Amino acid sequence: MSPHLDLTAPYAPLVRRIESEGSIDGQMLVIDHFLNHRIEPGFIFELAHELARRLSFFQPNVILTAEASGIAPALIVAQALSVPMVYAKKYSTDVEAPSICRSIPSPTKGVETRLAISTRYIRPGQRVVIVDDFLANGRTAAALIEMAREAGADVRGAGFVVEKRFKQGREHIEALHVPVSTLAQVERLESGRVVMTQARDE
Numbered sequence: 001m002s003p004h005l006d007l008t009a010p011y012a013p014l015v016r017r018i019e020s021e022g023s024i025d026g027q028m029l030v031i032d033h034f035l036n037h038r039i040e041p042g043f044i045f046e047l048a049h050e051l052a053r054r055l056s057f058f059q060p061n062v063i064l065t066a067e068a069s070g071i072a073p074a075l076i077v078a079q080a081l082s083v084p085m086v087y088a089k090k091y092s093t094d095v096e097a098p099s100i101c102r103s104i105p106s107p108t109k110g111v112e113t114r115l116a117i118s119t120r121y122i123r124p125g126q127r128v129v130i131v132d133d134f135l136a137n138g139r140t141a142a143a144l145i146e147m148a149r150e151a152g153a154d155v156r157g158a159g160f161v162v163e164k165r166f167k168q169g170r171e172h173i174e175a176l177h178v179p180v181s182t183l184a185q186v187e188r189l190e191s192g193r194v195v196m197t198q199a200r201d202e
């Protein structure tokens with residue numbers, strides 16, 4: 001890996017916004033007013049371009065994410081790298097066969113969710129990079145990695161806008177030999193406060 005590439009350097013504009021605007025709901029960090037419910041195109045564009053700059057090292061020729069909240073950042077990363085984006089469908093029962101499926105627990109919904117990808121779109125030998133909005137327990141990303149590998153693809157890396165360091169997602173994904181890049185790391189949620197890994201230039 002390039003000595004100049006820091007895959008987990010906290011991205012100061014995002015860290016600042018999470019600290020000043022993030023709210024807490026149990027174990028959930030809520031920043032859905034700019035990231036994944038109401039979306040601010042300019043800010044997501046900026047975040048995804050920083051993620052794309054880091055992930056370009058892995059030379060993907062397809063970006064893979066999961067419906068729904070991963071689509072916005074993944075699409076912009078894909079556009080920045082001039083490659084297609086594929087999303088695993090959650091809500092459709094009619095993914096064209098042959099398809100590859102996994103069941104995962106949804107952290108925000110508390111139910112089992114089915115992910116499905118048509119093997120028309122993830123092909124043997126493709127260089128895949130996973131992109132998603134959040135990395136928590138890593139179950140979604142691990143399922144995407146397994147599905148891509150089952151399709152014969154080479155999973156080169158994974159990038160997330162926000163990482164919850166108090167969950168085991170990073171360890172889970174790195175154990176699958178996939179390097180992880182994140183733009184902001186939440187160390188813990190305590191007494192209504194979000195504690196972030198600080199950007200080094202601050």
Ligand SMILES: O=P(O)(O)OC[C@H]1O[C@H](OP(=O)(O)OP(=O)(O)O)[C@H](O)[C@@H]1O
Nearest residue numbers: 068069106107108135136137138139140
């Ligand atoms: O690392 P994990 O523990 O798998 O958690 C991360 C996942 O949780 C969210 O998806 P979720 O299914 O909750 O919501 P969504 O349908 O809005 O994407 C998020 O978008 C990630 O995909």
